Amino acid sequence: MAFLEFVDVIKEYGAVRVLHGVNLAIEHGEVHALIGENGAGKSTLMKILAGFVAPTSGEVKLESRRLQFSSNTDAERAGIVLIHQEFNLIEDLSIAQNIFLGRELKRGVLLNTQHMNLEAAKALARVGLQLDPRTLVRDLIVPHKQMLEIAKALSRDAKILVMDEPTATLTPVETDVLFEIIAGLKASGVTVVYISHKLDEVKRISDRVSVLRDGHLITTRETASTTQHEMASLMVGRDLEDMYPAKSIPSRKASDVVLELQHFSVPGWAQDIGFGLYRGEILGFGGLVGAGRTELFEALLGLRPRSSGTVLRHGRPIQIHNPRDAAKAGLVYLSEDRKGKGLLVDFLLFQNLTLSNLSSYAKPLLNQNAEQRALEKARDEYGIRTGNLAVAAKMLSGGNQQKLSLAKIMQLEPEVVILDEPTRGVDVGAKREIYFLMSALAAAGKSVIVISSELPELLGVSHRLIVMRQGQIAGVLEAEHLNEQEVIQYATGLKSNLGQHNPVNA
């Protein structure tokens, strides 16, 4: 009898069945990876485990006893803790206050703040964070928030710890710390369920791996005897052809430079940045989280203040004060923060699609038929998959949301497309489609800048790669020479080719 068992678990939301009788066994003390495309049912299954939702039928058994939780609090009390992909932290409370939220330590009726701060510091130390527990969560950078979530879960003495995409925002160094922690937990008898899209991590950390597809459990295998390629194929249900499209490096005559930045600085984030972008080029931007890449491009679009610098379009200086100016100059930017800055999640699909160039649908009243037609066209061109086009954007899966976002910025018919983490939270199949879309854009003569924290992706799609470190360009690398080791050396400061200063010819 397995330690933790899902028996014929079925979950329906209204008429939609998202889990079709899942049977899954997890052994005590193992690290069990759960993989599958977005919408495969991984999160739902784990939400059932953690008491957030109840199964429509079927049961979950822990040590042969049937679990029945009426809330997540029940589950946590039973030692089952789920760390969400989206942070469950209260921004305006301190680290310690967050860790002890709902189970505050008291002295009599008063809070024992000192004791909580002390305990919080210990919990932070366990995940390798050296932060003052009185710091407000608001002031933490994203990777630290992720580590705090883990510290918070650990402090709850979990027997079963479920992690949903924990490394999405972590740097390689922090990922290493996390893996050490997981190894330590495993050694002390904690069972870990690890959900991830990053198959290399799954390979590295897990003992066994289970694959979900369309609400069915496809298989559970020993990780050691399964290759990453096999995992990917199992997830999508067919053999994956090459992940990345073929590269055709565009010509690099001086007259092909469509955008050039000179001595561009963003206070606190980037200093003296200079580079050129060619027609038909895919230019990657690599570096660690916090290297200033997002901030650089937000400043370029006028979304945050910049201190100096010249921007040239086809060799002529232009002024960009806000995204409208940028759009007029043919520049568009896709934010890494899809829900916060990219899509109106409560709006219908067509309303999102046409938001940036709505005036072209107004004569002067909005022609909603034309908007609908544009949506149908975008659906076909960008492969947005949804049963019903008349739904709010939040009803789409992450990958389809991202394709909609892409379609939305392309409505402006830009020449320069800046994509910030375009595949974050997107499953393997959708990732590949996005890579091919980028390639198609470049082939059509557009220029694409892609910022990504996933090295394989950067190496796979970029014609050239600029690596940033601490707000400066650490290196400009040609596609031919690209390998992960070298990029990491530039990103971490072990290597630099800053000497060559003419950015266009770099």
Add this chain to the structure above:
Amino acid sequence: MKKILLAFGAAAVISALAFGQDTMKKSIIGVAIPSADHGWTGGVVYFANRTKADIEKMYPGTTVIVKTAKDAAEQANQVQDLFTVNKIDTLVILPYESAPLTTPIKNIHDKGVFVTVVDRGLTDESAQDAYVAGDNPGMGTVSAEYMGKKMNGVGNIVVLRGIATVIDNQRVDSFEAVMKSKYPKIKILDKKYANWNRDDGFKVMQDFLTRFKKIDAVWAQDDDIAVGVLKAMDQAKRKDIKFVLGGAGSKEFIKKVMDGDPLITADVTYSPSMIRDAMNLTAKARVTGSKMPVKTIIPSVLVTKANAKDYYFPDSPF
């Protein structure tokens, strides 16, 4: 109490001495009143400022400081400031509300400030030296007497009330008491709050007109409400209503009475000029040392065409 009497006596002696030496006592008089938030208080502000000029002219050396407040809390602060900053020895106050202001007033009263309270009595009467007020029950009584007589004791009326306060209750209660005892055949069809303003007067009267097919007269109690009532009647083109009785003596309505308006045949005073009377009485008592009556009630008077011109102040905002 004894202490107050002693202080009072001492003050009287001192001022008597001063008077004897042919110099009058110099006084700093603080006047705290609500700001002009509706017509009647607008009148209070107008009369207070006019009387300030009169007093300062009549009693050289005496200073009058007028403060207006938009709520009870602000007025309480003003009372404190008047005492600590302006060093007043005399306070004339029309309290925004009685209860919350009693303690602040008592505090400075205990420190020797002479206090005259106007219109709204304090909950602790020992905090005031004198009380000057309009006659709210009298207003109800006079109104009821006039309407009863004019209707020959028979007919249907509707009543529009003000805002749910002690003042409104006193007026309406005594109105109903007179009707019940002296004119039992006059039927009050209904009474609703119209909040002493024109818009609500209009609205409530519209609904009364929808509901009651035969109304002989309207007691609007207040001239602002009566403005709305008249408009509603005009719109509905109702001829059954013989007259509308307002109240408080606004210049607009006194003028109508004076000019012989067929619907506005009379008005009943509850004049904001009571602040003037209170200030004059207080200043006289303080400067000359004469004794001020503990309670002065300014009666509500029936204004008809005969005496209207005595109550007409075209410069007043009210």
Add this chain to the structure above:
Amino acid sequence: MSQPKITPSTNLTKPKLDLSSYGPFIGLILLCVIGAILNRDFASWGNISNVLTRTSLVGIIAIGATFIIISGGIDLSVGSLIALQAGVMILVLNAVFGTLGASFATILIGIVTALAVGFVAGLLHGFLITKGRIEAFIVTLGTAAIYRAVLTQLAQGGTITFTDPKLSSLFEPLYYGTPLGIPVPILVFLAMALIAGLLLNQTTFGRYVQAIGSNEQVSRYAAINVDAVKIWAFVFQALCVSIATILYVPRLGSASNGTGLGWELEAIAAVIIGGTALKGGSGKIFGTVVGSILLATIGNVLNITSLISEYLNPAVQGVVVIVVAFLQRNRK
């Protein structure tokens, strides 16, 4: 207000009808049935036209407030603004009447005055909020106090009225007139609702207002001129107040400190009862219209019956508002 038309070539299904959005409408119908049972005159044309005419003033303001609230803002100054506009309008008319007399020009000047004051006030709000980066709540709380104080100063604490009765009779048709047997304010209210519905659902401005309320960041990133949209929303709100003023002044021909007191809350309540979320993002003009009528009807039903003690009248209003809010609450 209409759903997007969907071409037959697609497999789109219409979004399901959401019963919760009919909450206020159901509430209104229930209230009308109760009113008619309690007093047969409730359903008379005279009473219905009284209630609708009464509704139209706050209703027109609430239509403007719908835009503000959908955009994620709030305007607490509308009650004070109508007082100021009414006062200024009457003073200007008093001043020009001597020379222009009872002419069309006089009426025009009155209307233009109200619109001009509204336009300036709306711009002021918009600029303080967007360029000055002050919360709308604070800006309009501040201007509310300022407008009412200026009006009180102009009125010297009293009431501003038409000096010449001929002015009153010149303007009275704007409120009391009944072309086609329907009072002017109802017609204006209806027209404003239709225009606003079109503006909200069929123009870029309306779409942007909703987008900004749904997520201001996303809107900014989507190359929308967020500041301009917000400024125009506040101008639109203030112009709605101007139109209400133009209808209000002829009613009593006066303005005082008490004019429009508390109307901002009534307008906001009408908007929220009508199904617009206070946090912004989406809303319906039709809902606001129903919400305004509902609020006025409660008072009317209470006035034409004596079921409940006059002291408890406000409590009944409170109960009805909460019940309706319950009917239209979002199911989680």
